Amino acid sequence: MKTNLTMRIAAVLAIVGAVVFAHPATRAQQEYKPAPSEYKPPAGPTPRLANGKVDFSGLWAKPYVPDMTKDGQNQKGMADLPFTPWGAHEWKIYDAAEGDYTGACLPFGMTRSMNTPEPMQMIQNDKYLAFLFEQNSWFHVVPIDGRPHGNGIATWFGDSVGHWEGDTLVVDTVNFNGKTRLDTIGHPHSEQLHLTQRFSRPDLGHLSYEVTVDDPKTFTKVWKNVRTFTLRTDWEIMEYSCEENNKSLWEGRIKPPKYKQ
Amino acid sequence: MMNTARVLFGMCLVLMAAARLAAHHSFAAEFDTNKPITLVGTVDHVEWGNPHIWVYLDAKDDQGTVQRWQCEGGAPNTLTRNGWSKDSLKSSEPVTIDGWLAKDGSRTCNMRAVKLPDGRTVFAGSSNGNVATTQKKP
Numbered sequence A: 001m002k003t004n005l006t007m008r009i010a011a012v013l014a015i016v017g018a019v020v021f022a023h024p025a026t027r028a029q030q031e032y033k034p035a036p037s038e039y040k041p042p043a044g045p046t047p048r049l050a051n052g053k054v055d056f057s058g059l060w061a062k063p064y065v066p067d068m069t070k071d072g073q074n075q076k077g078m079a080d081l082p083f084t085p086w087g088a089h090e091w092k093i094y095d096a097a098e099g100d101y102t103g104a105c106l107p108f109g110m111t112r113s114m115n116t117p118e119p120m121q122m123i124q125n126d127k128y129l130a131f132l133f134e135q136n137s138w139f140h141v142v143p144i145d146g147r148p149h150g151n152g153i154a155t156w157f158g159d160s161v162g163h164w165e166g167d168t169l170v171v172d173t174v175n176f177n178g179k180t181r182l183d184t185i186g187h188p189h190s191e192q193l194h195l196t197q198r199f200s201r202p203d204l205g206h207l208s209y210e211v212t213v214d215d216p217k218t219f220t221k222v223w224k225n226v227r228t229f230t231l232r233t234d235w236e237i238m239e240y241s242c243e244e245n246n247k248s249l250w251e252g253r254i255k256p257p258k259y260k261q
Numbered sequence B: 001m002m003n004t005a006r007v008l009f010g011m012c013l014v015l016m017a018a019a020r021l022a023a024h025h026s027f028a029a030e031f032d033t034n035k036p037i038t039l040v041g042t043v044d045h046v047e048w049g050n051p052h053i054w055v056y057l058d059a060k061d062d063q064g065t066v067q068r069w070q071c072e073g074g075a076p077n078t079l080t081r082n083g084w085s086k087d088s089l090k091s092s093e094p095v096t097i098d099g100w101l102a103k104d105g106s107r108t109c110n111m112r113a114v115k116l117p118d119g120r121t122v123f124a125g126s127s128n129g130n131v132a133t134t135q136k137k138p
Helices: A002-016 A024-031 A085-093 A110-115 B076-081
Strands: A058-061 A120-124 A128-133 A138-143 A159-165 A168-174 A194-203 A206-214 A223-231 B031-047 B054-060 B066-072 B094-102 B108-115 B121-123
Touching: A110 A138, A110 A194, A110 A206, B031 B066, B031 B108, B054 B094
Parallel strands: A138 A159, B066 B108
Antiparallel strands: A058 A120, A058 A223, A120 A128, A128 A138, A159 A168, A168 A194, A194 A206, A206 A223, B031 B054, B031 B094, B054 B066, B094 B108, B108 B121
16 A cells, blocks of 8 residues: 555655656645744844953854755855864764764753753853853853863863953854763764854844864864854743753664773 | 555665754664655654654554554654644554665655645655755765
8 A cells, every 4th residue: 555655745746847846755845834034123222241251141042054065054064074084984984873962861962052042142241151052051161261171070061261352252162071072963072072153242132152072082173063043032931951851862763872991 | 546655675775865853863774775665554642842743653464464554753852833733643543654664674664745634745844954864975
């Protein structure tokens, strides 16, 4: 029955020569596309703190970047990643079906938190910048008063410090535990990952973001993504409890990751 | 064709370029892009929670036997911002779901789009999925 039905459909599609229009994925783009958002971010000059520094505070919509090699709306990717042999091997053997740490609600890490479609709130004063990621309600606090990196244990999000280069805030992050992936599709990195994230705010409603990936164990040279975030004054950040109803893990369809301890 | 499950396997494998629904986990960890499915059935209930909503529905297979299905949608936060609510799908109402089957062969799917009783068809996941990916390695 299934075979007959599939054959009939395939025959029709062949006759009209329009298979592309019949595939559900393509139909999604034609029929299911939501109405364009009428939201416009507020216009105005770059806001500043009393100390004169650019103020990045606000709730920001970020482009969803499941694959950092791809371009998209408000996203410029890196098409050909310069893998080392180790990096190429890690990429080749990765199979999310054999273990998916995000599916197990473990911390996404810095790049994947920045890559998610869920918005992010930034809160800032003279000494600190805080990222409040809606994804799984995680946060990450960055000292921006000129102090050096700490000597803490390696972590999922790493150890970040920030400094100013003119009106650009540069967030430098090291000391990763190596248990995360750069993006949803699973591009690898090592514990040698060194991220440089550059934030600037050309006007009230937009944030220019650049992330540079430096990981000599995984890549032969540094590479970057460039994005634009949009201020959402019509949204509030919401709670996101990943463990609340993670049926896919509980019912065994998602496997927890295997880490060497 | 109401209340009839139509399971279409193996179609158009090279044309998988839809925006992915789930930011919480890798699509490929659980679902199979090679197994698209359309379910036409009746809503039993909805679990409106993180990290994904789940829609439970009854649909007849080709032999006329009613089967219970469970389908994963987007995160409640994103769906709320896209106009959904926990009452968008109500018990006993008809529903049509397009999506993909789980890899494990269970009656589990990942929803891409849902046709509501009023005839509207809405995304079941994030509209922010603006970077198409096949979830396959090059």
